[in-house]
Amino acid sequence: MIQNMKFKFVLVIILSLFLASSVGAEQLDKIVAVVNKDIITEGELLTFVKLAAMEQAPETADKTQEELRKFCLDRMIEDRLILQEAKDQKLKIDESVIDDRVKDLKERAGGEAVFMEALKSEGLSLSELKKKFRNQFMIYTLIQREVKDKVNISPKEITDYFNEHQDKYMTPETLEVDSIFVTKKETLKKVETELSAGRDFKEVAKAYSEKAGLEKVSRGQLKKELEDVIFKLKSGEYSKPIEVNDGFYIFLAKDRLPSLREPLENVKDVISAELEQAKTIVRLKEWVESLKDKAYISIRDSK
Numbered sequence: 001m002i003q004n005m006k007f008k009f010v011l012v013i014i015l016s017l018f019l020a021s022s023v024g025a026e027q028l029d030k031i032v033a034v035v036n037k038d039i040i041t042e043g044e045l046l047t048f049v050k051l052a053a054m055e056q057a058p059e060t061a062d063k064t065q066e067e068l069r070k071f072c073l074d075r076m077i078e079d080r081l082i083l084q085e086a087k088d089q090k091l092k093i094d095e096s097v098i099d100d101r102v103k104d105l106k107e108r109a110g111g112e113a114v115f116m117e118a119l120k121s122e123g124l125s126l127s128e129l130k131k132k133f134r135n136q137f138m139i140y141t142l143i144q145r146e147v148k149d150k151v152n153i154s155p156k157e158i159t160d161y162f163n164e165h166q167d168k169y170m171t172p173e174t175l176e177v178d179s180i181f182v183t184k185k186e187t188l189k190k191v192e193t194e195l196s197a198g199r200d201f202k203e204v205a206k207a208y209s210e211k212a213g214l215e216k217v218s219r220g221q222l223k224k225e226l227e228d229v230i231f232k233l234k235s236g237e238y239s240k241p242i243e244v245n246d247g248f249y250i251f252l253a254k255d256r257l258p259s260l261r262e263p264l265e266n267v268k269d270v271i272s273a274e275l276e277q278a279k280t281i282v283r284l285k286e287w288v289e290s291l292k293d294k295a296y297i298s299i300r301d302s303k
Contacts (some may be wrong), residue, residue, distance in 0.1 A: 032301040033073060034082040040073070045301070048072045073301055079139060081291040086138040093137045101133050102126070147287055151279045153272045161271050162264050172219035175230060176254040177201060181211040183247035191250065192241070201238060201252045206214040210247070219259070 030042035052060050060068055073208050109115040119129065119208045159173045162169065177199050187208055194204050205213060217230055226249070229239050234255035 001246065009049040013219050024255065032299070033077055034296070034298040034300070035077050036084055036296050038080050038084065040076050040080070045073055045076065069301070073299070077297060077299075078288050078291075081288065081295055082139045082142055083135050084295075085291055086142040089142070091142060093134050093141065097137060098130050098133045134200060143284065145160050147284045148280055151276055151283055153275045153279070157266065157275055158268050161275060162267065166261055168189075169267050171260050171262060172221075173214055173231065173259045174218045174257040176216055177214055177230065177231075178205060178254065179211075179213045180205045180209045181247055181248045182208055183210060185248075188241055188248050195238065195250070214251075 029037050032042050032045050033040040044064060049065075049069055052068060052072050063071060073275065106112050106115040109118065116126075119126065179181065180191055181202075182191060191204055191208050194207075195201065218226075219231070221227075222230070226242060226244075228240055229296065230251050233239060235253055235256060238252040239250055241250055
């Protein structure tokens, strides 16, 4: 069973690289797009669409079949343009990186025999697989060079973002509490009687509570009906019994910690990463559009 699962896993990876197979010859021959001197066939597009549907990525989740097809074709055109640009720049990839990737895939497959069987079942060779890996790494490397390496975030940008999004970096109001939880109404009545008589809350909890105390409660941590009661308590005040699914709670409010803004020092790395990602997305789109502007692209997809 495990061996069969590993075999299927290798097939999925190989299919994701080659974007072909299991379609009729007439479909494979049908050209859906021309990108400079490269062509994209119906077979490649169909397999890419199937893989995109399997991955269920957020950007494709709500698309109709027609929208998904267009989305995949656009991505394939962009990949071809980036790969062509990498080749024009005579980008070289360290062959040891490719060998390591193949070695890793063999290990994840469960050995060389399973790996080679998966290749053979698709009518593919090891050299073809390495070529696909090489192309893949060329695309990644060029994006790193032309996009990611050129994105810089200044300290001022981080500070400005922090000041403009103060609500995002507020710690929630927190209340230190003691609690008593019981499951039976008879026990609850005893608890209420002893608390009314002035017995120490902690002693009553130790004697009767069937769950460990909560100790600290932050806004948004509990159900609203519990939270509304707890945060209205004054320090030293305990609540009336609150019925929940499996029993009853009584809470004692202790120290209150107000909502505070996180210091910039604590969140600057998070902000920097968010800004870098946003800038990278914009720059990547602009860079790809510039490649399209100087390219010959003919879309012949009739669907």
